[in-house]
Amino acid sequence: MTFFLQLVVTGFALGMIYALVAIGFIIILKNSNAFNIAQGHFVMLGGYLGYTFLIVFGMPLWATILCTMAIAALGGIVIERIALRPLIGQPIISIIMMTIALSSIIEGLVTLIWGGEYKTYHGVLPTLTITVSKISIPSEPTIGLLVSATAVLILMLFYHYTKMGLAMRATAEDLQVVQSMGIKATTVYSLSWVIAFVVGVLGGILLGAISGVMTPLAEIGLKAFTVALLGGVNSIGGAIPAGIIIGILENLSAGYLDPLLPRGGLASVFPFIVMLIVLIFRPHGLFGLRKVERI
């Protein structure tokens, strides 16, 4: 039982970070109906930027987070302006291929600058371990959990109660109507990329502090897509329960099923299996809107 609960607790914390990454996806999806393969690479870049500011420049944590977020915001504007704006009105596959191209470029740049090595800044966040009846709750993932939850809450409030949030939701619905209502669609797109990038690097810094960062970290983006899918791709709030479910399931499968298999490694494919099941049986996810298609 202790083993089970321990797996659940670790999975819970892991799932919150998945949720944070998944929100980046959802923001882009809600706005341009294309999904952003480069989201995982934003996370990776965030992790490495955090390393540079914290360890190489020796800056305090708050300054690191501010600097990284500023770079991410700038990067989001640049990416949207140069790479994605020319593709407005193009088929979705073009936009997806563009995000693949971006992911390739970001990975190349990260390899060039940081050499793709494993970097960690363990100990930046307080490392306490609280033990509640034999289950140890490490403080670092707990902080990650709090940060993720706060970010999700802020974004939800932003989407529901501000004018810009309304404009963003409307743009997702119908681009032409929005433009004739006097909303600047390009600003909306720009902002959505900024949010996605900022959320991504935030996740990257958290992951860098908890488990370290290296180039294969970008695959978390693909796993986070499962989370987005399970929660429903147009539901920000849905990302949290979905993230927790995936995180816990992944940990449980690693804990219980891996010893039964000769080679293990089930945790790495588990999200994809869940993804296939969700895609086949409930493509709109747990909390998403079911779309009806007409000619």
Place this chain on the structure above:
Amino acid sequence: MEQLYKKEISLFKEKKDWFSFLALVGLIAVLPPFLSDRILTIFTMIGIAIVSVHGLNLLTGYCGQVSLGHVGFMAVGAYISAVLTSKSGLSFWIALPLAGLGAGVAGLIFGLPSLRIKGFYLIMSTVAAHFIVIWLVIQLHDITGGSDGLAVPKPKIGSLVFNTKAKYFYLVSFFAIISTIVAHNIARGRVGRAFIAIRDHEIAAEVMGINLWIYKLQAFFVGCVYAGVAGALLVHYFGFASVDQFPFIDSVWYLAMLIVGGMGSTFGAVVGAICLKLLDELVTIVGPILAKAFPAVAAQFAASLSLIVRGVIIAVFLIFEPRGLLHRWDLVKSYFRLWPFSTEETD
């Protein structure tokens, strides 16, 4: 210009098409003794890429079902052929069709959701296919050799063993040409038209009496048969099968070939495969030279350069040449046909 419909849709429209085809075959037959092993390797890789990219073109370019798991299906074919030839001692010529068939069936399984899900959802299910296939290969270590790899015998007919680079080049060229003709034939026939209708508007296609389910699954099957054959050719060329030969990023690269060459065109796919494989070679030649110029980052330069170049190429083509090189070539041709009375853009 009056032309018969039969002539218009035929494979070789005019005499000069026959000539250029025969010239190509002659060139492939004559050249290898004069080429170095390195260049033959590049050409062989181009040939394998052409076989593979035709499959992706039928699936993605014609039928509009984007697949990011193409390399996973190549791995299925590769391992079926590798295991059958090395463990069961089957002939390559029996194993190869079985490899194609096996990959096709795998494609059918992962193509099943394609009726319910579309666009990026489908892409994700093919991504899932890739990772699940690779995981299964590692799990079945006793059969496939998993991450340790598996030695694969070279193919042979009678006493002729395809063990030199030149001989294997002939073999791959044969498959590349056959696959191009078959792909072109599929595309110009009823099935190809149905694929295009599905790509352009699914519901409209269904209303016109095209059975979406059958045709989409057909697209997945055919596309993955191509992938399986290409994968088998790849491992038999190296004489070795390992999961490292099938990285996820290569699927992206095959899609990039389609974009560069021109989606939904058989010859566009060939052009794309040739261009991007040559570009890859260029990067491996230029990389070390540039690394010398910037010694500070020399160690990681080669790896990062190819990633950046690939990304930039895809991005540039998407923005400036979304219909591919072949389309640009057609524009140039029509420009000169009407010259000096041509206008700038004849779309």
